Amino acid sequence: MIYLKNKQTNEIKTFEVDNYLQLSKNIRDQHIEATQDDIDTYLLQEAKNSKIVEIKAAKDEALYLPIDYLDTQFISSEKASQNILGALVLNGDDNQWLDINGNVLVLSRAELEQLGILIKTQRGIVYNNESTKITAINNATTIEEVNNITW
Numbered sequence: 001m002i003y004l005k006n007k008q009t010n011e012i013k014t015f016e017v018d019n020y021l022q023l024s025k026n027i028r029d030q031h032i033e034a035t036q037d038d039i040d041t042y043l044l045q046e047a048k049n050s051k052i053v054e055i056k057a058a059k060d061e062a063l064y065l066p067i068d069y070l071d072t073q074f075i076s077s078e079k080a081s082q083n084i085l086g087a088l089v090l091n092g093d094d095n096q097w098l099d100i101n102g103n104v105l106v107l108s109r110a111e112l113e114q115l116g117i118l119i120k121t122q123r124g125i126v127y128n129n130e131s132t133k134i135t136a137i138n139n140a141t142t143i144e145e146v147n148n149i150t151w
Helices: 025-030 036-062 078-090 109-139 143-147
Strands: 002-006 012-015 031-033 067-069 072-074 094-098 104-108
Touching: 002 036, 012 036, 025 031, 036 109, 036 143, 067 109, 078 109, 094 109, 104 109
Parallel strands: none
Antiparallel strands: 002 012, 002 031, 067 072, 094 104
């Protein structure tokens, strides 16, 4: 594999050949062989892009982890948060609510408020963690630093 830099855009591309001369004249006319610095910069950016995709996938999973409350697991989602707000606005003291398995529970207004706070807190922590990780990825100066960033 060789790395070439486009003469006009400076974009790095990889080619699955053993040497530069195996490429077509058209490609050779449009590209020059990339320097080691160009290659290092390209590989670092590729590692960063890949790690950001990994972190976003972990965030998407973490956003929907169940909430443990009142010895029961509840769904944690933006929709659940909106439904809790609606129930608090419309209903009185007792609210029927479903746990993660679809069992109906009766929650007091205070319990429902607390569940809403727990969901919003969990989601806030997840979004904050994602932001912190992406900042660390963007600030990394080596592939090793990027690879050491985990969810």
